[in-house]
Amino acid sequence: xRLLEEGRGELLGWLDPDVARRxxxxxxxxxxxxxxxxxxxxxxxxxxxxxxxxxxxFGHVRVSMAGIYEMIRQGRRHxxxxxxxxxxxIDVLIGAGVVDRVxxxxxxxxxxxxxxxxxxxxxxxxxxxxxAEISNAxxxxxxxxxxxxxxxxxxxxxxxxxxxxxxxxxVVEDPFSGKPICLLPACYPDFALIxxxxxxxxxxxxxxxxxxxxxxxxxxxxxxxxxxxxVIDEEDIRSNPDRxxxxxxxxxxxxxxxxxxxxxxxxxxxYSDEEHMSHWLSMSKTDEGVSEYMEKYVLSxxxxxxxxxxxxxxxxxxxxxxxxLLHTPLTVPWARRG
Amino acid sequence: MExxxxxxxxxxxxxxxxxxxxxxxxxxxxxxxxxxAQRVHAPNLLxxxxxxxxxxxxxxxxxxxxxxxxxxxxxxxxxxDYVMSCAQQGYIDYAFLGAAQIDPYGNLNTTVIxxxxxxxxxxxxxxxxxxxxxxxxxxxxLMQQDKRRFVEKLDFLTTPGYLTGPGARHRAxxxxxxxxxxxxxxxxxxxxxxTTKRMKVLSFHPGxxxxxxxxxxxxxxxxxxxxxxxxxxxxxELKLLREEIDPAGIIIG
Numbered sequence: 001x002r003l004l005e006e007g008r009g010e011l012l013g014w015l016d017p018d019v020a021r022r023x024x025x026x027x028x029x030x031x032x033x034x035x036x037x038x039x040x041x042x043x044x045x046x047x048x049x050x051x052x053x054x055x056x057x058f059g060h061v062r063v064s065m066a067g068i069y070e071m072i073r074q075g076r077r078h079x080x081x082x083x084x085x086x087x088x089x090i091d092v093l094i095g096a097g098v099v100d101r102v103x104x105x106x107x108x109x110x111x112x113x114x115x116x117x118x119x120x121x122x123x124x125x126x127x128x129x130x131x132a133e134i135s136n137a138x139x140x141x142x143x144x145x146x147x148x149x150x151x152x153x154x155x156x157x158x159x160x161x162x163x164x165x166x167x168x169x170x171v172v173e174d175p176f177s178g179k180p181i182c183l184l185p186a187c188y189p190d191f192a193l194i195x196x197x198x199x200x201x202x203x204x205x206x207x208x209x210x211x212x213x214x215x216x217x218x219x220x221x222x223x224x225x226x227x228x229x230x231v232i233d234e235e236d237i238r239s240n241p242d243r244x245x246x247x248x249x250x251x252x253x254x255x256x257x258x259x260x261x262x263x264x265x266x267x268x269x270x271y272s273d274e275e276h277m278s279h280w281l282s283m284s285k286t287d288e289g290v291s292e293y294m295e296k297y298v299l300s301x302x303x304x305x306x307x308x309x310x311x312x313x314x315x316x317x318x319x320x321x322x323x324x325l326l327h328t329p330l331t332v333p334w335a336r337r338g
Numbered sequence: 339m340e341x342x343x344x345x346x347x348x349x350x351x352x353x354x355x356x357x358x359x360x361x362x363x364x365x366x367x368x369x370x371x372x373x374x375a376q377r378v379h380a381p382n383l384l385x386x387x388x389x390x391x392x393x394x395x396x397x398x399x400x401x402x403x404x405x406x407x408x409x410x411x412x413x414x415x416x417x418x419d420y421v422m423s424c425a426q427q428g429y430i431d432y433a434f435l436g437a438a439q440i441d442p443y444g445n446l447n448t449t450v451i452x453x454x455x456x457x458x459x460x461x462x463x464x465x466x467x468x469x470x471x472x473x474x475x476x477x478x479x480l481m482q483q484d485k486r487r488f489v490e491k492l493d494f495l496t497t498p499g500y501l502t503g504p505g506a507r508h509r510a511x512x513x514x515x516x517x518x519x520x521x522x523x524x525x526x527x528x529x530x531x532x533t534t535k536r537m538k539v540l541s542f543h544p545g546x547x548x549x550x551x552x553x554x555x556x557x558x559x560x561x562x563x564x565x566x567x568x569x570x571x572x573x574x575e576l577k578l579l580r581e582e583i584d585p586a587g588i589i590i591g
Binding site: 057058059060061083085087104105106107108109111112113115119120123124126130133134135136137138140141144155156157158159160161162163166171174179180181182209210211212213214215216265267268271272274324326329330331332335336337 | 365366387388389390391397398399401402403404405406408409415416417418419422425426445449454456457458459460461462463464465466467468469472473494495496497498501506507509510511512513585586587588589590591
């Protein structure tokens with residue numbers, strides 16, 4: 001295969017497939033162990049300063065905010081995020097000083113809510129460094145290559161663009177068609193944090209609705225922490241094995257955290273809390289506001305249920321459930337009208 | 339009926355979509371336009387979201403292209419892998435994208451304004467835009483038009499249009515029969531010249547003059563002797579936009 005062009009972005013998370021296999025053979029148990037543990041313990045055991053990681057879900061949808069708050073409380077530093085549609089997750093992690101390097105498909109934006117003040121400020125001042133660019137499908141298929149145990153996957157994206165020039169991919173001549181094709185290097189993050197609807201104590205997990213990149217991300221990540229709305233009985237998993245999207249042998253920790261995606265959306269259970277998002281977006285306009293937010297909602301609370309009390313408790317979560325089920329109209333404080 | 343520029347853009351974009359075709363939809367105005375098309379004239383428009391929603395009946399505007407509204411009463415709740423693979427196979431006819439900058443060949447920038455190493459503004463990056471612009475049949479761009487946004491040279495080429503001109507997509511290895519189709523702004527609707535692949539005016543929005551377009555474009559636009567006038571939004575379209583699709587005024591204001 002003739003090499004035509006190489007991106008100059010930093011290559012992160014890549015492993016020789018035999019090195020990756022050996023690591024899995026030696027470190028991932030096939031025993032059905034009870035992996036339930038407090039989130040604090042899971043973060044202590046599996047997340048280290050300097051790690052390269054990805055968040056499950058979609059930035060502000062089915063995202064383990066509980067896991068993020070715990071990383072902040074434990075003062076993790078110098079992490080590099082695989083920003084595969086990173087939205088509120090990356091915003092809070094940059095604001096708290098946990099993440100200072102970004103491998104970027106999508107970051108620094110809040111989708112319809114506009115650009116993120118914190119993330120932008122950090123990049124524009126130079127406090128956060130972008131180490132590579134990529135597209136969303138590019139990241140998805142980097143995880144897929146790892147999930148398949150391959151060194152790379154070919155794809156017809158990024159060709160001819162600066163996104164490619166700043167990526168860690170390569171373009172070669174496809175030996176079959178003779179056309180240029182982009183090779184996406186496998187990506188094995190040190191860890192991933194994925195929030196799911198339910199799983200059993202071993203980590204067999206079900207997700208309701210779209211799975212984004214999580215089926216492949218779960219297989220690509222070396223360590224996998226699941227936060228879950230609910231721990232269910234093994235028999236409930238075995239009665240519906242077609243519903244399992246993450247099997248237990250991929251999972252290192254199971255942490256039960258109801259409402260763990262707040263203020264993000266949890267499909268079928270609660271919609272995103274736009275009041276709270278608006279509050280964050282306005283506070284995060286200044287460094288002082290960010291510190292004040294962290295102090296109030298993250299550092300001065302012990303656990304996620306205390307946090308839920310702080311943001312409006314059961315009443316707020318019941319409201320967000322009604323919005324999710326389309327029983328109550330959504331109010332959007334940051335909307336152009338309103 | 340009175341209408342604002344965003345409503346006009348949404349309607350102009352919605353009318354592009356044909357019943358029985360498929361469209362991959364990005365964040366913002368594209369969602370509004372696709373939803374409107376589905377409600378007005380294209381009930382069998384297959385709306386697809388990059389995070390995995392396939393064929394939803396969108397109840398109201400989703401805030402995220404991955405939130406629960408994007409697979410409400412859908413035919414399938416799939417994954418990014420599934421949707422992007424469909425696009426790579428040729429199942430997606432249209433893509434609706436936004437952008438911060440566009441050049442005469444329809445290349446898009448959503449990554450940085452200013453030098454890459456020391457940007458004036460850091461934008462989100464490609465997201466799914468590069469994939470959509472690489473893999474879908476016809477790309478439709480919805481954005482504001484002014485001299486800072488319509489530029490001869492992009493600060494960063496995030497998503498491929500016609501790259502450097504005729505034949506460039508093919509030479510780069512991008513799939514055949516793909517590329518930018520229309521650019522819809524607050525001033526008019528533009529297409530691309532079939533020979534040069536440079537942007538040309540197709541219709542002016544009501545009240546917009548040639549001078550308005552020239553003054554708000556940082557490169558030489560192809561302006562035909564006679565260009566059409568964009569049809570204004572109908573009362574039905576406006577009612578749907580304001581009362582059902584975006585009742586909170588998130589995008590249309």
